[in-house]
Amino acid sequence: MSGEILRRAELRFVNGTVVLYILRGGDFLHTHEGITLVAVAEAVAKLKRYDFEGRYDSARAYPGHVYFVPDDTMISAAAQELGIASAADLFGGVVPYAFMKTKAMTHELVDIEAEVLPGYTVFSTSAARTAATRLWAHGAVRVKHPLASGGRGQSLAAGLNELETILEAVSASDIAQHGLVLETNLREVRTLSVGQVILGGLDLTISYHGAQRVTTDNKGRSAYGGSDLVCMRGGWEALERLRLSSEVRTAVAQARQYDDATRECPGFMASRRNYDVGQGMDSTGQPRSGVFESSWRAGGASSAEIAALTAFTQDPTLTVVHASSVEEYGDGIEPPRGAMVHFEGVDAKAGPIIRYTVITRMSRDPI
CATH class of the missing domain: 3.30.1490.20 (ATP-grasp fold, A domain)
Structure with missing residues (x-):
C-alpha cells in the first residue's frame, strides 16, 4: 500500500522546476546517499507538480519557479546568487555562516536545564x-x-x-x-528525532517525533540505520495531541526551544528542520537530555518525511502517518512488502547496502 502511495503521481508539469544543487564533489550522485537524494527530489517535484530536471546548470534557463534541493545547508551569499529568497524556494535551509550548518552551532550552554547537552x-x-x-x-x-x-x-x-x-x-x-x-559523554544513550517540514506551494506543514535506528556497517562499526517517524499534520502544537512519554515530551520541548532560537538569527531560513536529541546518563548517574545536532538539509530521514507528505496530500482526512527510512548493510536483505527501494547494491565506499522507505501505519485520529 505504501509503495503505491509513494509512486502515485504524474511525471511532467509546467508550474516550475525542481533541481538538485550539489555542493559535494566527485561522483556523489552515484553513491547511495546521492541516489537517495535524487529520489527525494523526484518525489518533491511530483508533490509540487513541477518538472524535475536533475542537477542544476547555471547556463540553462528553467521554466517557471525554480525550487532547489541542495545536498547541504546553504550559505546566504550562495543562496542569494541563485535567487533563493525564502524557505519556499528550497527543500533545506540557509544560514549566514558556514559553522552554523554543523554541530559547532549548538554549544556554549552548560546548565543542566539548558536545551542542549x-x-x-x-x-x-x-x-x-x-x-x-x-x-x-x-x-x-x-x-x-x-x-x-x-x-x-x-x-x-x-x-x-x-x-x-x-x-x-x-x-x-x-x-x-x-x-x-x-x-x-552519555551512557545508555538514545537518539530521538524531532522535526518539521513545510513544502512551499502545498499549504501543508508536518511535524514529527521519532527515533534513530542504529545498525552495524560492513566494517563492524556502529552506524546510522535510518529513522522511524510519527508524523502529524500541522505545526509543533500538533504533536501535543499525541500521547507522548515523558522522555519524548521533553525532547519535543527542547527541540522547539532550539528551533525558536534559530528564528532570532538574521539570514536564517529553512523549510526542513530536524533536531537530534540525545538522552542518557552521565558518569555521575545524572539523567541528561538535550539537542546535540541540528539539520536543515535533506538528510537520512527525508525520504520518510516526503513519504508522509505524499500520504497527507493524497488523503486530506489523515492526521497521523508512521513512516520509516531504513539503511541496512550486507547482501541479500529483503525489504518489507510495500517498501520503496532507493538503493540496493554495492556502494563504492559503504559496500553492500540497501536503502528504502516504508509507511507502516496511517490514521485519521491522533494515537
Whole structure:
C-alpha cells in the first residue's frame, strides 16, 4: 500500500522546476546517499507538480519557479546568487555562516536545564583543553568533528593524554576553520528525532517525533540505520495531541526551544528542520537530555518525511502517518512488502547496502 502511495503521481508539469544543487564533489550522485537524494527530489517535484530536471546548470534557463534541493545547508551569499529568497524556494535551509550548518552551532550552554547537552564549541587547541577540563567534572568527554555525520568522527577523552592524542590528529587550521565540539559523554544513550517540514506551494506543514535506528556497517562499526517517524499534520502544537512519554515530551520541548532560537538569527531560513536529541546518563548517574545536532538539509530521514507528505496530500482526512527510512548493510536483505527501494547494491565506499522507505501505519485520529 505504501509503495503505491509513494509512486502515485504524474511525471511532467509546467508550474516550475525542481533541481538538485550539489555542493559535494566527485561522483556523489552515484553513491547511495546521492541516489537517495535524487529520489527525494523526484518525489518533491511530483508533490509540487513541477518538472524535475536533475542537477542544476547555471547556463540553462528553467521554466517557471525554480525550487532547489541542495545536498547541504546553504550559505546566504550562495543562496542569494541563485535567487533563493525564502524557505519556499528550497527543500533545506540557509544560514549566514558556514559553522552554523554543523554541530559547532549548538554549544556554549552548560546548565543542566539548558536545551542542549553540557558542552562547548572551540576553535583552538588551548580552548579545547579548557573546555575538556571543565567538562571532566561530569565524566568522560566526547569530542566531535563538526563535519562528520552518521555517528562517525567522534572520540572519547577521559583525561588529558587521550585528549592530546585526539588533538594531534586534527590540524590547527582545521580546528580554526570548522571548530571542534566537546560535550559530556552519555551512557545508555538514545537518539530521538524531532522535526518539521513545510513544502512551499502545498499549504501543508508536518511535524514529527521519532527515533534513530542504529545498525552495524560492513566494517563492524556502529552506524546510522535510518529513522522511524510519527508524523502529524500541522505545526509543533500538533504533536501535543499525541500521547507522548515523558522522555519524548521533553525532547519535543527542547527541540522547539532550539528551533525558536534559530528564528532570532538574521539570514536564517529553512523549510526542513530536524533536531537530534540525545538522552542518557552521565558518569555521575545524572539523567541528561538535550539537542546535540541540528539539520536543515535533506538528510537520512527525508525520504520518510516526503513519504508522509505524499500520504497527507493524497488523503486530506489523515492526521497521523508512521513512516520509516531504513539503511541496512550486507547482501541479500529483503525489504518489507510495500517498501520503496532507493538503493540496493554495492556502494563504492559503504559496500553492500540497501536503502528504502516504508509507511507502516496511517490514521485519521491522533494515537
